[in-house]
């Protein structure tokens with residue numbers, strides 16, 4: 406099964422997505438996390454670093470692996486911290502997990518998007534702390 410490494414770049418409670426080329430025969434026009442195929446001899450993490458450098462001009466400081474997801478491909482997601490603004494020729498944007506539910510996304514990403522919604526919730530300070 407093809408292994409694919411993807412980077413979940415965070416900006417507050419929003420995440421970076423780019424739109425697959427509408428002329429790509431594979432999943433045209435879907436909104437995805439940046440990344441790509443793990444080539445022979447690479448680890449998922451080294452593939453992620455290469456893809457983000459090639460696709461977005463981003464050098465990673467840190468990538469935290471999340472559980473893999475299996476469907477049409479084996480997806481290796483990583484939480485990424487980077488201060489560099491991504492540049493891409495594709496359409497792109499920063500989206501909340503709730504926004505993503507209204508976008509066409511690969512089916513394998515749905516459980517991941519649910520997990521991101523929980524991450525965003527957990528990192529909010531408890532309401533009580535804001536009131537006192």
Ligand SMILES: Nc1nc2c([nH]c(=O)n2[C@@H]2O[C@H](COP(=O)(O)OP(=O)(O)OP(=O)(O)O)[C@@H](O)[C@H]2O)c(=O)[nH]1
Nearest residue numbers: 409411431432437438439440441442478480511513514
């Ligand atoms: N980049 C990316 N790919 C994803 C995501 N979710 C997901 O299921 N995939 C799948 O993982 C595969 C990515 O492989 P790839 O980057 O080599 O893209 P590709 O199939 O167009 O191959 P290519 O290298 O020939 O252009 C695609 O089948 C894509 O649909 C995601 O969030 N980001």
